Amino acid sequence: MTLPVMEPDLDGATLKQWARIVDDGPFSSLCWGERIAFGNPDSSTLLGAVAAWTDRVRLVTTVVVPQLHDPVMLAKALATGDMLSGGRLTVGIGVGGRKEDYDAVGADIATQTMRGMAERVAIMKRVWAGEKVTESVLPVGPPPARVGGPPLLVGTIGPKTVRSAAQWADGMAGTTLDLDVGQQNALFDVARAAWSAAGKPKPHLATSFWFAMGEGDGPRAQMHRHLRRYMNWIPAEFVDAMAPTTGWTGDEDDLREVLRAFEAIGTDEVHLIPTSADVDQLRRVADVAADFI
Incomplete structure (x- = not known):
């Protein structure tokens, strides 16, 4: 389950309530995304908070x-978040899809490539291995809970990125806009083949999609509002055109059917993305997720 970090008017109490309900089960992971030019919480600061608010669930960026x-x-x-959480961190890494985020921090948009990402991952792995990256007296710490650092998932929807990441990632954390199970399985096959060619164990295969739980027309309207707000870098008319077929809406039985379809293609984990901070929707999804333990 993903925290509702992209929703408006958030406060610490809401995020803490979500985190604790997720930690109580039956969810396997608690996730959150990163944006810069937006109103969401800072990712690293939130990591420290959720490490303190939870005891069981894995924490996934x-x-x-x-x-x-x-x-x-x-x-x-x-590494600090990994230490505070007792080694429960998994790091999803991507190149990012918004130029404005690069501009906001003065980052070079020319680095928005797999090579640019891999170069930074290599530095991070050196830090986690306890190597000195400068002529300092001591290396940069603290050491992560797992030797070599937390597991890494590449965030992507493209086969080229998946193949490139096989050298350094432990799996993938993709996303599906239209819940096309066949297309997702084709990407999983790319990952399986790339990891095998690299002589690595089977990759962790995760995907994600937006959800709005409920009956009638309300959930689809909720989805549309969320997409309009979240996809604010895309012209509104394009968002409006894709909104009717993006993400999932429905009731508990509908969600079970969708999750079983992803389970059937070997999906290890589905990261559900809320389109509301309504805790009732979280509890309803938890009832469904309990069937997949």
Whole structure:
């Protein structure tokens, strides 16, 4: 389950309530995304909070963009979160899809590439391995809970990115806009083949989609409002055109059917993305998720 970090008028109490309900089960992971030129919480600060608010669930960044950060400081922040959570961190990493986020922090948009991301991942892994990245007296710490650093998932919807990441990632954290199971399975096959060719164990296969739980026309209207707000860098007429077929809306039985379809193609994890901070929708999804333990 993803925290509703992209919703308006958030406060700490709401996020804490969501985190604790997710931690109580049956969810496997608690996720949150990163944006800069938006009203969402800072990813690293939130990591510290959710590490304190939870005890069981894995904590997953979906995704953090290393090109928007100094890689040494990002490695230190993530290692700190991993230490505070007792080794429950998984790091989803992507190149980011918004130029305005790069502009906001003065990052070079030319680094918005797989090469740019891989170069920063290599630095982060050196930090996590305890290597000195400068002539300092001591290396940058703290050490992460797992030797070599937390598991890494590449956030992508494209086969080229998946193949490129096989050298350094432990799996993928993709997303599907239209819930096309066949298309998702084709991308999973690319990952399976790339990891095998790299001599690595089977990749962790995760995907995600937006959801709005409920009956009637209300959930689709909720989805549309969310997409209009979240996709604010895209012309509104394009968002309006895609809104009727983007994400999932429905009731508990509908959601079970969708999750079973993803389970059937070997999906290890589905990261559900809320389009409302309404805790009732979270509880309704939890009832469905309990069937997949």
